[in-house]
Amino acid sequence: MLDxxxxxxxxxxxxxxxxxARRPHAEPQLVAEVVRAVLxxxxxxxxxxxxxxxxxxxxxxxxxxxxxxxxxxLKVDDITGSHIPFATDELDAIVAHTAAxxxxxxxxxxxxxxVGATLTGEPAEKLQDATTRxxxxxxxQDITGxxxxxxxxxxxxxxxxxxxxxxxxGPKLIDLPPPQSAQPTPExxxxxxxxxxxxxxxxSDIDKLMASFD
Amino acid sequence: MPIDKSMNVLIVDxxxxxxxxxxxxxxxxxxxxxxxxxxxxxxxAKLRAGNFGLVISDWNMVPMTGLQLLQxxxxxxxxxxxxxxxxxxxxxxxxxxxxKQAGVSNYIVKPFNAETxxxxxxxxxxxx
Numbered sequence: 001m002l003d004x005x006x007x008x009x010x011x012x013x014x015x016x017x018x019x020x021a022r023r024p025h026a027e028p029q030l031v032a033e034v035v036r037a038v039l040x041x042x043x044x045x046x047x048x049x050x051x052x053x054x055x056x057x058x059x060x061x062x063x064x065x066x067x068x069x070x071x072x073x074l075k076v077d078d079i080t081g082s083h084i085p086f087a088t089d090e091l092d093a094i095v096a097h098t099a100a101x102x103x104x105x106x107x108x109x110x111x112x113x114x115v116g117a118t119l120t121g122e123p124a125e126k127l128q129d130a131t132t133r134x135x136x137x138x139x140x141q142d143i144t145g146x147x148x149x150x151x152x153x154x155x156x157x158x159x160x161x162x163x164x165x166x167x168x169x170g171p172k173l174i175d176l177p178p179p180q181s182a183q184p185t186p187e188x189x190x191x192x193x194x195x196x197x198x199x200x201x202x203x204s205d206i207d208k209l210m211a212s213f214d
Numbered sequence: 215m216p217i218d219k220s221m222n223v224l225i226v227d228x229x230x231x232x233x234x235x236x237x238x239x240x241x242x243x244x245x246x247x248x249x250x251x252x253x254x255x256x257x258x259a260k261l262r263a264g265n266f267g268l269v270i271s272d273w274n275m276v277p278m279t280g281l282q283l284l285q286x287x288x289x290x291x292x293x294x295x296x297x298x299x300x301x302x303x304x305x306x307x308x309x310x311x312x313x314k315q316a317g318v319s320n321y322i323v324k325p326f327n328a329e330t331x332x333x334x335x336x337x338x339x340x341x342x
Contacts, residue, residue, distance in 0.1 A: 131238075192304060195306065202305075
């Protein structure tokens with residue numbers, strides 16, 4: 001029951017001071033609590049839109065508080081300390097293994113070329129055609145290496161963002177340095193690596209574009 | 215006029231396997247005098263010191279990219295007419311436009327085949 005002799009503003013200020021004393025650091029749960037206090041204190045003078053708005057703010061505070069609890073349950077240390085480093089190490093190993101295999105294929109192909117140089121006529125031509133196809137196919141290694149490098153970069157970005165979310169909303173504040181973004185260069189927008197086949201221009205598209213300058 | 219296949223060709227890529235592939239493909243089309251550089255800086259030094267008839271360069275390298283190498287070549291009085299082919303996985307329109315504006319002679323997108331390489335070299339050297 002409200003004491004009619006005490007102004008509502010005074011009662012509200014009292015509530016707020018009490019909450020502030022209990023929880024000096026603003027947290028989402030506190031927002032919901034404050035809104036509830038406002039609604040209780042001023043329920044007789046608030047308009048319907050005011051009440052609806054304050055209910056929304058209360059719900060928002062509760063949603064953020066729930067998200068905090070869920071983030072706390074994520075075991076983020078496992079993600080940043082184990083899962084992502086494991087994934088990037090595995091990807092690095094894929095690049096190393098395929099590079100070694102490609103080098104072995106190229107070495108064998110060069111030996112075949114040396115044999116082909118001792119032949120003449122159709123056998124020599126057929127052997128050269130075959131080794132040419134092998135050399136062409138081996139360039140897959142460069143493309144897959146570049147794609148994997150892009151994935152490793154994306155994983156590292158995710159790792160950094162997860163750590164930042166935890167630092168912002170998690171139960172314990174983690175002392176993270178500010179994000180280190182590399183100094184942009186004028187060419188940054190042009191260094192994207194291989195495009196997905198559905199988005200990439202093929203050689204004939206590039207030939208047309210080049211010809212359009214002539 | 216027939217193309218002089220005995221000319222010195224400089225291939226530039228920071229990925230050794232790719233250098234090996236391009237070298238072998240050039241050999242298949244009878245270009246046997248091939249030198250290698252692993253980035254733009256090394257390439258520029260070799261170009262200034264040597265006598266090359268063609269440069270085939272990757273784009274994405276550090277510390278000097280293929281585009282920066284091309285710009286340096288075009289700004290160099292002695293090298294500015296050098297035929298320069300970019301071979302790269304960068305296949306966006308803005309990349310091709312930037313390379314063309316910098317003076318690239320032709321542009322090959324990875325993965326490529328020997329026929330494309332031969333075709334572009336013939337076009338470039340035919341116009342050189």
